Amino acid sequence: MSEFLQYVLSGTTVGAVYALIALGFTLIYNASTVVNFAQGEFVMIGGMVTAFLFAAGTPLWLAAPTAIVVAAIVGILLNKLAIEPARGASVISLIVITIGASIFLRGLAGIVFDKQIHRFPAFTGEDPIAVFGATILPQGLWVLGGGAAVLVGLYLFLTRSIVGKAVMATANNRLAAKLVGINTNSMMTLSFGLSAAIGALAGVLATPITLVAYDVGVGMALKGFAAAMLGGMGSPVGAIVGGLLLGLIEAMTAGYLSSEYKDAVAFIVILIVLFVMPSGLFGPRSVERV
Amino acid sequence: MRLFSKTVVAGGLLLLAADPALAEIRIGSVLSVTGPASFLGDPELKTLEMLVEEVNAAGGINGEEIALIHYDDGGDANQARTLATRLVEDDEVIAVIGGSTTGVTLAVAPVFEEAGIPFISLAGAVSIINPVNPWVFKTPHTDRMACEKIFTDLNARGLSQIGLISGQGGFGSSMREQCLDVAGDFGIEVLADETYAPRDSDMTPQLTSIAATDGIEAVVNPGFGQGPAIVTRNFAQLGIELPLYQSHGVASDAFIELAGESANGVRLPGSATLIVDLLAEDDPQHDVVTAYRDAFEGHFDEPVSTFGGYAHDAFWIMVSAIETAGSTDGEAIRQAIEATTGWVGVTGEFNMSPEDHMGLDLSAFRMLEIVDGDWTLVE
Numbered sequence: 001m002s003e004f005l006q007y008v009l010s011g012t013t014v015g016a017v018y019a020l021i022a023l024g025f026t027l028i029y030n031a032s033t034v035v036n037f038a039q040g041e042f043v044m045i046g047g048m049v050t051a052f053l054f055a056a057g058t059p060l061w062l063a064a065p066t067a068i069v070v071a072a073i074v075g076i077l078l079n080k081l082a083i084e085p086a087r088g089a090s091v092i093s094l095i096v097i098t099i100g101a102s103i104f105l106r107g108l109a110g111i112v113f114d115k116q117i118h119r120f121p122a123f124t125g126e127d128p129i130a131v132f133g134a135t136i137l138p139q140g141l142w143v144l145g146g147g148a149a150v151l152v153g154l155y156l157f158l159t160r161s162i163v164g165k166a167v168m169a170t171a172n173n174r175l176a177a178k179l180v181g182i183n184t185n186s187m188m189t190l191s192f193g194l195s196a197a198i199g200a201l202a203g204v205l206a207t208p209i210t211l212v213a214y215d216v217g218v219g220m221a222l223k224g225f226a227a228a229m230l231g232g233m234g235s236p237v238g239a240i241v242g243g244l245l246l247g248l249i250e251a252m253t254a255g256y257l258s259s260e261y262k263d264a265v266a267f268i269v270i271l272i273v274l275f276v277m278p279s280g281l282f283g284p285r286s287v288e289r290v
Numbered sequence: 291m292r293l294f295s296k297t298v299v300a301g302g303l304l305l306l307a308a309d310p311a312l313a314e315i316r317i318g319s320v321l322s323v324t325g326p327a328s329f330l331g332d333p334e335l336k337t338l339e340m341l342v343e344e345v346n347a348a349g350g351i352n353g354e355e356i357a358l359i360h361y362d363d364g365g366d367a368n369q370a371r372t373l374a375t376r377l378v379e380d381d382e383v384i385a386v387i388g389g390s391t392t393g394v395t396l397a398v399a400p401v402f403e404e405a406g407i408p409f410i411s412l413a414g415a416v417s418i419i420n421p422v423n424p425w426v427f428k429t430p431h432t433d434r435m436a437c438e439k440i441f442t443d444l445n446a447r448g449l450s451q452i453g454l455i456s457g458q459g460g461f462g463s464s465m466r467e468q469c470l471d472v473a474g475d476f477g478i479e480v481l482a483d484e485t486y487a488p489r490d491s492d493m494t495p496q497l498t499s500i501a502a503t504d505g506i507e508a509v510v511n512p513g514f515g516q517g518p519a520i521v522t523r524n525f526a527q528l529g530i531e532l533p534l535y536q537s538h539g540v541a542s543d544a545f546i547e548l549a550g551e552s553a554n555g556v557r558l559p560g561s562a563t564l565i566v567d568l569l570a571e572d573d574p575q576h577d578v579v580t581a582y583r584d585a586f587e588g589h590f591d592e593p594v595s596t597f598g599g600y601a602h603d604a605f606w607i608m609v610s611a612i613e614t615a616g617s618t619d620g621e622a623i624r625q626a627i628e629a630t631t632g633w634v635g636v637t638g639e640f641n642m643s644p645e646d647h648m649g650l651d652l653s654a655f656r657m658l659e660i661v662d663g664d665w666t667l668v669e
Binding site: 003006007009010011013014017110115116117119126128135137206209210211213215216219250251252254255256258259260262263 | 324325326328329332455458484485486487489491492494495496498499502515516519520523526527528529544548550551
């Protein structure tokens, strides 16, 4: 029984990281229908910048927000320098551009920082908390709390605030949004900045557990993308559920079946879900507008 | 160097007769200085450059300077093969040191074999020298020896039932196979056999499942990179009170730094480079290891690593072989390398033969334990 609980706790912690990355995908997808494959690099930037600032003597409470701001600026630059100039291009071309940006950012990080593995201390101690025979790290609670806070914040922002509604409007119909006076370009910039900040937050929260290096972005992006697809691309709730489910499936497979097939089982589940529900668990039912 | 001084005279005599005569001595190297294996290739290249400088400053080999022609393969075996061909055809090197990883080594070895160029690899797997390829040598211990060293220590502690948790990367899966293969010889039973992907960030499910297996007495973790650090942290988080063994793949100070307090009590087979200050004065490796450590740390302002040590040994074996051969003839150098016996390097004592192109035995490994965040010697 305590083993089952351990798998649940492990799966949820890892899943919460996936969920945060999936949320980043969701945000940019909603604003532009572009899947931003550079999302994982924001996670890396969040972790690396914090680790280096901390190593240089900056206190953690200052290093972490700085890293998030740096990532947000990189996100905005990515939009301004790479996505916006290619505005007229098809979505596929834009996605290819984000893959290029991802490779570029990874290479740059390898030069600006280094190629070693880094970490910084957990926010509130390293002693595991015992829960009915299983354990969770205090940092795991930070990751879970961070995921929940971002979800609530994002939900309120997109549904309650006028700017959030403008982002949604831009996503639904760019031309119509322009006609009612929404500056669609700033909405794009805003969503890239926000999405990068959320990715960096995931990196900052997870690094004490998962460690960080210049090349962790690809793996992160892949898992986050899978989570977003599972939950339904474009749905914030779907991103969270997809992330947690993916983490749990991985942990259960590793624990009860075989760790060798952990990733395979996770991806088979995703394939089955997408066969039955092509737009994911919480995705909008696809209706082709003619 | 001093070990070979007596061969210089003989080499000088040979020089008169040898053809082609020594000119500038062109030694090639292909290393993974960037990319995922950069933690191997980076100290290896630094070591080679430092030693080339040292030998040239002292007058070179038999009066001829060494020119090191280096290419970075970025950890990519395809790229490495192209660069190897370039070393042979354009740069006309007479000998090659390199191949930071097993994958790269196996990809480039045929190129050098075909061209008749002696090649000393810096990669781990036993498959590089078994079966023996006349032109291919290596200086690092094999993963099979690491397993044997760990199992010897388990026997000494009276433990026999273990759980394996291995990385799925090349290093981890190769060592896992070797461990499973030799376990029987040591009366070791592998009761649990789990793996993790190289980029996994949480191994608590695997460890929970291992710990729940009846009769497990110790856990062994073949792998390198961030995986073993996370395994060690998870191991402590779960409060598992069993001995944990890591491999020589993480034998560096960076591992202690990443694993933090969880690293205390971890044992692993490592080379003498890690415990320079703990070596007894009369230890055969004491002088060579201290000299290498002081030279490297004086030169680069970064801690010496086991991996740079592989390049150190490969370089001196190659240099002495060229001295002995007294020419740039590939076959003569090859035979001289094969005849290396009783030479003590930082990795261990090398006794090569036509059947053994590595020449190390288990004594080259030291069983280390991490106590209070520092290395200690178990024996």
